[in-house]
Amino acid sequence: MTSSEQNEPAAPLVPQAPAAESVPLADLVETRLAAAPLGEPVKALLAEALGSAQTPGNSPMGRIFLDSVSVEGFRGIGPRAWLNLNPRPGVTLVVGRNGSGKSSIAEAVETAFTGTNMRWLGQDATRTSNWRNLHDGAKTEIEVKLTVEGDSGRSTLTRGWTGHDITDCVGTFRRPGHGAVPLDQAAWKQALTDYRPFLSYVDLGRMISGKPSQMYDSIATILGLGHLSAAYNHLGLQEKALGDAVKAAKNELPEMTAALYTLEDDERAVQALVAIETKGRPDFEALDGLVAGLPSDDDGLVAELRAAVDMQGPDLEQVGAAVDRLREALAGVEDVRLSGAEDALQRAGLLEKALAHNNRHPDEESCPVCGTEQVLDAAWAADAGAQIALLRQEAKTAEDARSELRSAARAAQNLIETPQRIPAALTDPWNEWLACRAISDPAQLVQRFHDTALTLADACAAVKDNAVRELEKRDERWRQLVTRLASWTEKARTAADAEPQLGLVRKARAWVKTLTAELRERRMEGFTGHSQRIWEKLRQESDIDLQSVSLQGSERANVRKLVMDVTVDGEEASALSVMSQGEQHSLALSLFLPRAATADSPFGFIVIDDPVQSMDPAKVNGLAQVLHELGEHRQVVVFTHDTRLQRAFTTQELPVTVFEVERGKASKVNVKAVTDPVRQAIADARALASTESLPEAARTHVLPALCRIALENAFVEAAWVQHLRSGGSEHDLQSAVADADKLMKMAALAFFGDIGRTGDVYRELRTRCGPRAVDLLKQCQSGAHATGTRIADAHRFVTEISELAQKVRKTEVAK
Structure with a gap:
């Protein structure tokens, strides 16, 4: 029976976590913090920073194992195909020839979790557009059943597509006892970046051929110190905010005191200088009194004067243009009145009424006005209609002139606006100006509009000049200065409160920095040792020894790189300069695989696609040994077309589960146990x-x-x-x-x-x-x-x- 023909597998036993793994970072940090010789305020800051560094949706959950994968309409898979796995540590090989659909399954698992695929990043659209199956792509869906340690049943991860682009997809995660949530709220969101459990030949190539900073980041992430780095950055933001507050008050102080010294003959300025230069911290009570003694701009005569200064009267240029247009329109109407157009308009209206009467009473042939018999017949109606048409054409000039007059009057009245606040001195001329809105006679409007606009403009100019002179008489220099003083007082108060807190934050940040450096060195030693052990198994007949792997720089540094020191027959060399393609491939595996062994990762599985590329036969045996050791603590699923890897497991008597992928007609893919x-x-x-x-x-x-x-x-x-x-x-x-x-x-x-x-x-x-x-x-x-x-x-x-x-x-x- 093939796996694609099987029923849903029964709920498996929950695997036990390996005992040999290191202590998770969060537990280690918690222990170190409890024992640290720090004051409680600093510990409180650290606890808050470490808590805020937890990305939303990154709540603790048991280790995750793959139970089954079903794929439909995706890449090389048409009708739904299943791969049923054993959700516990061990090695599973999924084999098949090129084009059989095995890589489509591997990519489907990654896409289900992440919504994308590493091999598509940076690719041309022509390479990424054919992600739907050509034979059966009407419905595209990936469903991954998961076993989570501690849960009573299986969880389900589902990703479906709503559009034509690969990114037009929606992922959901259903967990027993927790309901269904959007996939971006799942507990592994950040962990997918930090402990990415997917490895393809694209990943391996980028790990070795990427930029120095990218190679650095790929390893720095694996060290699992992202949580501490996030806490350090969180404290850094606090330090910057507090430091900026202190700097803002200090930077403005010289200019503030200099401005006060220019008014040293003013008692208020002297009092402000004494309050600012008080030993320890400024006398904020005295400063608040000086600021509070300032009358508000919204009260009394000052507010009235400022409103007068800001007042804008009619725009005389716009008024003049409106008056000219209105006068031209009036002249046009007068010209039409003196012509025959007006008479034609009246006659056309009269004939239309007679014709309408004749249409309502078709049997009457006598004129209802003079009584003449047999005059309102069909011939008369036809003649009347023709006359109406001619008269209407002649009367159009009169209608256009009247329309322009109405439009000109509206345009003039639209220039009249009511301000929110009118100074008392401008009340009467402004009301006269506003009254023009109610004038309906254009002839009366044109003269009244012009005269009131000129009067109001002159009044506004006079009131504004008077207000400016009055404000200049007042002590505006002190007003402006005390406004600055009020602003500086608030900044100085914030700075005074910030300085003690700034010291605590700096202590907390220094503790995180020291711990991060210590753990980085310790974990880097462990990582290097693990990588060296993997390399020793993969190198086989190679004469290159991996001496050390180190990180130079820091995560935020512009210049940072991964340094890999090797020796060739005892001579020191740079790894990438002396290694063959196959050796570089093995080195990338040595760097990548340790991420799957870290205790911080929530993933109990790792999916590897095509890891045997460019490997000599001897190295394939070493790879089988490495995967076997990794499989003692992790569920390792390897997709490969190279039969040497399966034979390497068999000939070395290493336990392995093997599935074969076969692709039939119309993209029908079957998976069977081998x-x-x-x-x-x-x-x-x-x-x-x-x-x-x-x-x-x-x-x-x-x-x-x-x-x-x-x-x-x-x-x-x-x-x-x-x-x-x-x-x-x-x-x-x-x-x-x-x-x-x-x-x-x-x-x-x-x-x-x-x-x-x-x-x-x-x-x-x-x-x-x-x-x-x-x-x-x-x-x-x-x-x-x-x-x-x-x-x-x-x-x-x-x-x-x-x-x-x-x-x-x-x-x-x-x-």
Whole structure:
């Protein structure tokens, strides 16, 4: 049964957290803070800063493991496909040829969590637009079932798309007992950045080929000190705000005192200077008294004078233009009145009324006015309509003139505005100006509008001049100065209150800085040690030693970089300058994988896509060992098309779960569990043997062929195991396996490590496994010939082949 045909898996057992991991950073900081020789105010500041550094949605939750992934309409996957996983530590390989859809599943997991995919960042739109499946993209959805330590049931992460762009998506997270929330409110939001559990070849390339600052940031983040850095920055913002307050008062003080000294003959200025220069802190009570003695601008005559100064009268240029237009419109109406247009307008109106009467009384032919008989007939109506048209055309000039007159009058009246406040001296002329709004006669309006505007403009100018002179008589210099004094007093009061708090914040920030430096060094040592251990497994036959990994600079520095010191046969060198592409790839893995082992990460899984690129065969064995060790504490899911990684696990007898991805027509992707290839072939043979009425050709050809496959795989495995145990070159063995195109050659390679000794295979097989083993081998060989081989008891034959295969897998190389 393929995984895509399975029902929903039962709720799994919750995995236990590994005991060997280091103490989470939050617990360590809490312990150190409690023991720190700091005053309670400083500890309170630190507790607040460390609490505020928790990103919203970053609440504690148990470690997260992948339970299953279902994908529909995304990338290379059309109809819904499932990958069911074991949500606990261990290694799972998802294999398949290029184009099978395995990378689409890997990208789907990352996209479900993050809403995007690392391989698409910075890519041209033509590369990122085809994210929907071409065969079945009507509905695109990714659903990831999760197991969270401590929860009673599984959680569900779902991401669906509402538009055509890859970013037009919505993610939700449903957790037992917590309901459903938007995915950006999930508990791992910040952790996705700090402990990114997704690794593709794009990540590896960027880790090594990125800018020095990017390489620095990628490692600095893995150290897990982001929480402390956020607290340090939070305290820095407080320090800056308090420091700015103190600086603001100090920076303005010289100018403030200088201005007061210019009025030293004024008793108020002298009192202000004495209050400012009081020892310790300014005499704020005295300063407040001086400021409070200032009359408000909104009260009394000062307010009236300021309103008069700010008053704006009619714009005489606009008034003149409006008057000219109004007079021209009046002249136009007069010209029309003296012409025949006005008479035509009246006659047209009269004829329209007569024609309307005739339409209402079509049977009356006599004139209702003079009584003349048989005059209002159809001919008359037609003639009247024609006359109306001619008269209306002649009268249009009169209508246009009247319309322009009305428009000119409205434009003039629209210039008349009512201010919020009118000085008393301007009340009468302003009311006369406002009264023009009510004049309906344009002839009367034009003269009144012009005269009142001139009067009001002159009155405004006179009132403004008087107000300016009156204000100048008053003590405006002191007023302006005391306004500045009031502003400085508030800043000085804030600064006086800030200085003690500033000292506490600086102590708190210094404690965080010291602790961060200590933990950075300690964690960097652990990180470097972990990276070196991984490198030792991956380097295999490489002559390059990784001596140290260090960070130069700080997170906020413009110049910061990751330094990797190596030696080549004992000679010091820079890593990237001497390493091959495959070695750089292995180095990137050495730098990246430690992030999955940190105790601060909430992710119990890591998803790795295509990690075997550019690796020599020997390094693949080391990678299997690294992944195995990582899998002791983490759920490791690796997607690869390279069969060497699966073989590396098998030949080194490392436990691994393998799934194979197959892509059929119309992007139908199936995921099936892959068992031991020997057992798989035996199982297929046993199933065939159990078939009722088995055709003769199947018994003589197909059944021995399946058993031959089982023996071939057993011989290959035995050859790999023995070759690796003897310390032989993996490249040499690969070449030998490729040349062993016959079953006998493969057996010779397994028994003797030499495909040329096929003549000794039967003897060695008889010695090791008995005479029946030779007959079984010959029967498997005969099945490939045209005559086939006769098998009396199919079930017994399969059982004997199974026993023989197990003996072969445990064989030792003969001399």
